[in-house]
Amino acid sequence: xxxxxxxxxxxxxxxxxxxxxxxxxxxxxxxxxxxxxxxxxxxxxxxxxxxxxxxxxxxxxxxxxxxxxxxxxxxxxxxxxxxxxxxxxxxxxxxxxxxxxxxxxxxxxxxxxxxxxxxxxxxxxxxxxxxxxxxxxxxxxxxxxxxxxxxxxxxxxxxxxxxxxxxxxxxxxxxxxxxxxxxxxxxxxxxxxxxxxxxxxxxxxxxxxxxxxxxxxxxxxxxxxxxxxxxxxxxxxxxxxxxxxxxxxxxxxxxxxxxxxxxx
Numbered sequence: 114x115x116x117x118x119x120x121x122x123x124x125x126x127x128x129x130x131x132x133x134x135x136x137x138x139x140x141x142x143x144x145x146x147x148x149x150x151x152x153x154x155x156x157x158x159x160x161x162x163x164x165x166x167x168x169x170x171x172x173x174x175x176x177x178x179x180x181x182x183x184x185x186x187x188x189x190x191x192x193x194x195x196x197x198x199x200x201x202x203x204x205x206x207x208x209x210x211x212x213x214x215x216x217x218x219x220x221x222x223x224x225x226x227x228x229x230x231x232x233x234x235x236x237x238x239x240x241x242x243x244x245x246x247x248x249x250x251x252x253x254x255x256x257x258x259x260x261x262x263x264x265x266x267x268x269x270x271x272x273x274x275x276x277x278x279x280x281x282x283x284x285x286x287x288x289x290x291x292x293x294x295x296x297x298x299x300x301x302x303x304x305x306x307x308x309x310x311x312x313x314x315x316x317x318x319x320x321x322x323x324x325x326x327x328x329x330x331x332x333x334x335x336x337x338x339x340x341x342x343x344x345x346x347x348x349x350x351x352x353x354x355x356x357x358x359x360x361x362x363x364x365x366x367x368x369x370x371x372x373x374x375x376x377x
Contacts, residue, residue, distance in 0.1 A: 204363065
């Protein structure tokens with residue numbers, strides 16, 4: 114059999130959540146730092162490729178959005194296949210167990226809190242030490258690309274960023290679900306690539322990716338403050354991500370395939 118069925122994916126996610134709950138604080142923070150860095154690497158690749166084609170952007174911006182989205186999934190592939198802890202993905206993993214009372218709410222809350230912190234430091238580390246200090250994107254047209262990304266992300270009203278956050282993590286967690294359905298590396302890559310490419314090309318808001326994009330713009334000299342980053346983007350994007358992953362994937366798939374006496 115080449116694919117796991119949806120009910121089997123629920124069980125795989127639940128087993129993963131059980132294992133994650135056994136990790137020490139140090140292990141979670143270490144793996145979370147790595148995941149934040151991996152997502153940042155994907156973001157950096159997207160900037161270099163899509164940001165380096167201003168002529169095409171002027172004539173056909175859809176192509177640039179596709180290229181940006183096509184490069185970004187490498188970060189989630191590294192998280193899944195090399196092994197790391199990503200806040201947005203973990204929003205979905207724990208829900209079936211919690212709703213079936215196999216784990217207490219303290220399990221995801223502990224994991225999410227620690228992973229979120231580790232992801233932040235990993236993403237900012239890549240933004241400052243491996244990107245800003247090395248001047249990888251400190252020339253045009255990449256600087257302009259970075260500024261425009263950060264300015265757009267911090268200029269939306271709360272509700273819009275929140276809704277875009279729901280869309281982003283709905284698709285990210287679907288990518289993880291589809292990745293878990295495959296039993297071979299090639300299948301996992303394809304399962305992850307399509308939904309992640311889609312959310313990035315659509316311009317949705319991923320809190321961990323934004324921990325790279327917006328701080329990088331600040332380091333490069335954009336007129337954006339840290340408070341604006343946190344209040345205008347990170348908070349609403351994070352809340353939307355939680356809803357997108359925990360409810361639209363973790364909860365709804367639990368309801369469809371594992372809820373006792375469910376008659377859908």
